[in-house]
Amino acid sequence: MTYSIFHIAQLLGGKSLLRTEGNISRLLTDSRSLIFPDDTLFFALRSASNDGHRYVRDLYNHGVRHFVVSDFQSDFDSMQDASFLIVNDTLQALQQLAAFHRNHFSLPVIGITGSNGKTIVKEWLSQLLHNDYNTVRSPRSYNSQIGVPLSVWQINEQNNLGIFEAGISKKGEIERLEHIIRPTVGVMTNIGQAHQENFSSLIEKCREKLLLFTDAQWLISCKDHAVVEKCILESGLRCRRFIWGYDQLCDLQVLGIDKIGKVSTITCKFGNETIIYSIPFTDDASVENSLHCLSTWILLETVIENKPLNMQLIASRMKLLEPVAMRLEVKEGRNDCLVINDSYNADINSLNIALDFARRQAADKQMNMTLVLSDILQSGEVAEKLYANIANLVQESGINRLIGIGTEISKQLDKFNIPQKESFNSTESFLGSGRWKALKNEVVLLKGSRNFHFEQISEQLENITHQTTLEVNLSALVHNFNYFRSKLRHETKIVCMVKAFAYGSGSVEVAKTLQHHRCDYLAVAVADEGAELRREGITLPIMVMNPEPNSFNLLFEYQLEPEIYSFSLLNAFIKAAVRHGESHYPIHVKIDSGMHRLGFEKPDMDELVGILKDQETVQVQSIFSHLAGADSPAFDDFTHQQLDLFKHCADTLQNGIGYSFLRHILNSSGIERFPEYQFDMVRLGIGLYSISAVNSPEMETVCTLKTTVLQVRKVKAGETVGYSRRGVLEHDSEIAVLPLGYADGFDRRFGNGVGKVLINGKLAPVVGNICMDVAMIDVTGMDVHEGDTAEIFGKGRNISELADSIGTISYELLTNVSRRVKRVYFQE
Template sequence: MKLSKIAEILNSKTGKLPDVDIQWLLTDSRSLSFPAETLFFALKTARNDGHKYISELYRQNTRYFVVSELPVDADKMHDAVFFQVENTLSALQILASAHRDLFSIPVIGITGSNGKTVVKEWLYQLLNEDFRIVRSPKSYNSQIGVPLSVWSLNENAELGIFEAGISQMHEMEKLQAVIRPTIGVFTNIGNAHQEGFNGMKQKVDEKVKLFRDAEVLIYNSDEKLIEISIIQAKLKAKLFSWGKKENAKLQVLRMETNSTTKIELRYKKQEFSLEIPFTDDASIENALQCICVLLYFDYSPKIIAQKLLKLEPVAMRLEVKEGMNGCQIINDTYNSDLNSLGIALDFLNRQSSRQELSRTLILSDILQSGFVSDELYSMVAELAQSKNIQKIIGVGSEISKQSDKFSIDEKYFFHDTEELLKSPLMREFKNEIILLKGSRSFHFEDVLARLELIVHETTLDVNINALVSNLNYFRSKLRPETRMMCMVKAFAYGSGSVEVARVLQNNRCDYLAVAVGDEGAELRREGIRVPILVMNPEKSAFDTIFHNKLEPEIYSFGLLKSFIASAEKLALTDYPIHIKIDTGMHRLGFEQKDVAELIELLKNQNQVKVRSVFSHLVGSDSAEFDEFTHTQLRIFTECADKITEAFSHKILRHILNSAGIERFPEFQFDMVRLGIGLYDVSALSEVKLETVCTLKTIILQIRDVKAGDTVGYNRKGKLTQDSRIGVIPIGYADGFNRHLSNGVGEVWVNGHRAKVVGNICMDISMIDLTDIPAEEGDTVEVFGNNITLQELAEKLDTIPYEILTSVSRRVKRVYFLD
């Protein structure tokens, strides 16, 4: 949205505005990614004031701000634009509402006490093959999160799915004005955030306001309070109810639960059954909400049945983990209220019914319940008793005061989490299923860490924050109009193509590049919509390319003629292709002498249309090849100029790779290609990029071995002294190169380098832990912050690309945000 339009919407008087299109709204200065296209809202909250971060954002090249007061040093920010408003949060919501006006697509709005995020994510899983969907990230359902979510609507979107959460009166009408759902889903009602309302009825009435202008509203008619509020609101929406009563539009006839849940239903006088891969009440309820949405979209029961079986759990609540001493842990520390406690206890019941495990509840104070303490914990005690809890551990001052309410024989109470962690009780859990249910402020993740079984596995940890930071470093070298193509071939250099592609797409990468058609097809299946270049398009893959709207690199006359013929058979015109020029790599590409003939061939057909012309630099990372690099750049410029001048449409030009972006930015042309630079490899010695990939394992076993003995195959690891030898579960089949055997390679253990002893085996390796403080189960870094990719590459006389792409797919990739 143009700055001038934003000024008009916010009714903020400013001087002459630059012709800038704002793409990003920012409320948290730590999340800045694209300063040139960002509008920062200086929000004032009870804990913070965004105005104090303006100067730092300005130093990071942010120039556009919405403020309620001008910063004291505003006169020093000569090119900054300040939209001054009375309330910056209201301005954020007004702007997002105006953005919502631009789209006439169906929008699903979801509210309720629990299940909003699960329903949203499941609807995405069920519908993403058929719609291009924009949805709330994570649980962005607040007064701030909703406008940020809705702002992500774009011209490609075919469906929006947004959550709305409230904690007090008069909040929902503000969210309604931003989301304006055409399809409403009311999940359920419970006690969460009850303190902001005079009663449950008032809270339900407030939530119903989200659906004021909806075309249809989906809800559980068995929840009487919800149905009464909906009827009293006299909404214009069609009511799509589900429940056990005969007058429900979707009637639940019977349910049968074993390892899955079979639900028998009646809809429009037709009876059918559906199966979901879940058994707990919460999941069944969430699935029924989703089934109603699909029925409203006219999906047949047969198609719905197929889709439901593909549902996957949303990693957010009720997460089951293996614990020490035969225990299982249900981790539900997302929130804590009476309603969600009941659902979690029901889940615990179902989990334990198939196992010989006693039932334990570790529960913190329940905050913001809306009940007085005496009444609240009487209900908690009754609930725990009804769910056959055999041991309760209460943490917090309020629950401790109410300990006499619990008639359970085995009960323990602690004033805070630290006191629990110091208790001998933490060492006594055995053969129990433990529900860990606590408000976030109690930091029950520390309890989980003590109870959880250490998983013996090797992982490649991929730091998404670091990936985005490195992307933005290279972006900072470019003109604002220069486009970015990112390489995700070879499993995104071993880091996971789908996951990395999603991050790059979300961070407005203009193009992705893969090696072969199948790689591109996989990305399309996973919902990647940005243009994708196929760099090695085999003739056998043409159908895959056409079907998935991939764009091939064309490097020879034979390939071009074959592709044109294939496009002609399908009656395609102007299909985008990318012309490769050989400027010195002598691998693939048209030579300079071929350009005239190439232009003539391209002009005499209309099946394909040149989208870009490009080439590869041979040695852009090394000063010794600079003269040759300049020769390549000259040849490319001459060839590209002839091709672009021969056609009236815009043809992109690109030749710079990661090293080229850093060392030859004056030749960025229209686009650049970023590959290894994403993974913290820089051509400039003074630049320290952030580490993205860390290959980690653990110590399986430590043994003492006498001097003179040998370790490993062929007795290669002969010891010259008494040694402590550690065994780690990683070998050459995982990507730990065998040439690092016999002391060539090192790993990082507890702040020390440990040499590899003997030959690296297929699945196992041995390391020297003599004089290193280490225990079985300790973490071992194979490469990462301490043993760098560059260091390993030098030892192996290879390049970082090979190190990354050698990590086997059997090594689990773990993606995380700092």
């Protein structure tokens, strides 16, 4: 559905400069995701960490001619053929337009909120109902103030069911989302601690979330959740209720749950009918999510649609529920390929998101792109029209090669105007052809409907090596980056530390992600690290914290900027720069304000000024220092002494050399505890990886070290496990062997019961000494099997607590993860 720019201007009000006509079908809030400029309307959103008005000029240069802004800047006057809608609040305007669009449709809409399970319930409902309804739903976890309007904008005339999730982080947000979603049926999953920091109690947060259902006709909830039930009863909501739980008065009564192996069988009663179904999961959260889905299904079919309940259909579909992959996984592939696995569903909206991600990866690595795409199932559109739209999207995304898999896409292959294209009727025929072996040095995006089992293709393309992996959540990294950026003034720059292989997480991928999200500077320890980033396409300024004279040539070759901390280093670098014919080469002057590691001291300032002011070979880009104890209140007096000394030295240098430069002294802890001393720039390091000096609940886990069980064996009491017979068993035990040793970074100090790993939701202690390549853990009574996943640190195992247990710091655990451990990057 399209709207004219004149129609949208009338709707949003405010002042309009309508210099060109146009019809709008696409809304854009992230300038980097532009594909179709002609029918795009860009909303220049402002946040604590960014301002969309910065990117208007760039978008204009790329063909966009329609903008919603809150600040008409002088630069916009020169864009004579662009239309500007000037409003007080661009986010509110986006939401207002989405709500207007929603009002055009009378389809039933399921609105889902709660603390956990929203995305799972949404995706499982889609899996269960996709044969019966033409469904539109939120892509991935688009449940925010921006994500919800973008999701609702997808509704079209072919849809006959909408499923949208709504999340909040503070009061007042859910009412804005309610006007956009306008749910017919509400699902309240549960209430927990997520985003609790902006609410005084769970009850306050629950009451806020229930506002989503102000005008809903039905509300689905679990009676056994005491806080939710209390809040609903006190809410005054007028909607009818469908309740499930163990109470016999529930609409759907749970009679029993049996868990055997990896399957849960749930027995329920609805009216006079007994429903028995199984799901391929045994965790309590999955059982609960399935009951929310079953309740929704029953309500839609028997109450709203007035159809008889089909027990056999329920049982057959429930047992086929699949895990929801809420992330795009990036893995190293064979033949120097980069494999992006997004094969848990395929529809045109999620394809758009995946193509955008793949396009950025390919641009960073200067690689061609191959799309492996299955048939798009249950779209509700005529095939010719659907694949014409897909072909247009794929072509505009810059795909170089298309491999279509499925009978329908094979018929429609001629619609794709792409240099290389081929098709196969099935996944099996593609794998059997061996054509996948021809993929070399390219980004390969796998996008397939579940029925096509693209995981088989992924297994063939991946560069399978070590079973131990370090998963790096790039979305969480960006979230943490923005958390720290929100504490700074708009103009304050950020240096991100990517030394030591980016704290073990992989410097290239981390640097590319930070560059993409407009970090200002990067910093490495040695020149070799900076040179590697340059070879991988990093264009940001890069500081080298420990430059050595024998690396000066690398600095000049790759435009790396050295830290200068002594007169001998300064003089040597000036001489080298003169030999290379350099002029005004940027350097960063280090001040020793109390760390007593490296740097010029206060008495050195006059001599330093004398050297720098009489030459033009180098130019001071910044002056900085390190805080010795910014993370601890016990050292606050000393920290203030350092800050005063640093300011004195910086002022002396600037007055002496006669020009200004950047100043920075705050590290991650300093940003959180001393933001008033942010000066011109700050340095963000360990904070990127969720380590917070104030234990902020807003931080998200970035790195997860995990492995798989190689073998489980029974060992009698009195026997020993491992080298030196240190692991003496006091009882008959079940011992699991993990492919993880000290050569992988699992410290030997974790041996003999000190360390514990998380497996199947329980902590299992290490038995005996840790070997070079393996470790043994006691899993007695834990129902552990070969192939089960064990987490060393991550969301379930706090890395700081783990470090404390052996008397070290999280930095050491992260940087100790060896390079033979495969890094798996993903975005949620």
